[in-house]
Amino acid sequence: MQTPPGTTLGVVGGGQLGRMLAEAASPLGVDVIVLDPTPDCPAATPAADHIEGDFDDPEAFAALAERADALTFEIELADADLLADVEVPVHPDPWTLRTTEDKLAEKETLDEAGVPVPAYRRVDDAADLETAFDDLGAPLMVKARHGGYDGRGNHVAATVADAEDYFGDLDGLVAEELLDFERELSAIGTKGASENTQFPIAENVHEEEILRETRVPPAASDDVVAEARAVVADVLDVLRGRGVYGVELFEVDGEVLVNEIAPRPHNSGHYTIEGAVTSQFEQHVRAVLGLPLGDPSLRDSTAMVNVLGDVAETRPAALSGVPEALAVPTAALHWYGKRDVRPLRKMGHVTAIGDDVEQASDRANEARDELSFE
Structure with missing residues (x-):
């Protein structure tokens, strides 16, 4: 090449x-x-x-x-x-895309490889879902196997009727045990031409199943972080093709389970642009082209917050408050250039660095709070 x-x-x-x-x-x-x-x-x-x-x-x-x-x-x-x-x-290999775009195939592939995942069941009709409730309890996290993102296609269902109200047709779903997790973690792993690397484990805060903030390092114990890194290494061994992979994780009673995998750069890795020696985006370019990988080490405690649409209905976007946001120490704004703002749409993100992750988080949120849409 x-x-x-x-x-x-x-x-x-x-x-x-x-x-x-x-x-x-x-x-x-x-x-x-x-x-x-x-x-x-x-x-x-x-x-x-x-x-x-x-x-x-x-x-x-x-x-x-x-x-x-x-x-x-x-x-x-x-x-x-x-x-x-x-x-x-x-890169990544089309096989990996086929596997990860289907939430059931992804779970089955990881499960067969011995990678820990939440208990799950295939759902193709009401009888399958009833059996899932019997096996895994209620309520369940029910997901569309294809196409869901940012909470779309995911629903916490207590009954079959509840799921039918949300999905309509119950064909093509996967039901997972609803976890009482302690925290959501993630990591950006990279498969290169001659080595695999990982960015630091991050902690994520979601509301309405949309990522609001990523903090690095996480509040998890050293043992949990070490286990998370081991799980991510196992995930990378399963996947095919070079590139970066976003691996979403749950910490449950000191154990680490894989939630989902993105075979591409991931929202929770945006902090790496300012927070790591090499960003996830540069790392992906290096990896898919077979170039030597960059250093994924953390520069300092870092927080990233998403800038979401805060309007009632879709309309052209006009962002205000940028000078005030950039006046916050270490704040960096990334605007995505989308023409229309709509409720909870990801319009950009803000990253900040601090002496510790709490200071970084305070700075990132302070800068975000200065921004609004007119």
């Missing part, structure tokens, strides 16, 4: 992750071309070019592959079969 300078990386998906991949690739001498159906998508500005096309458009995939030295993806809606058919290297 051709290596920088002069390398072109094709990215399926032009959202905020594609935007930050393009920003990280440029200093390495790597041009990014994105494929996305949205005109003026967030990645269009920093990318070298933008091919408008659906994530399952064979002609658009062929055009992207023709212009790229390698392909990757920043969204699980990318068509794994089309990725498998192109004649340039694709």
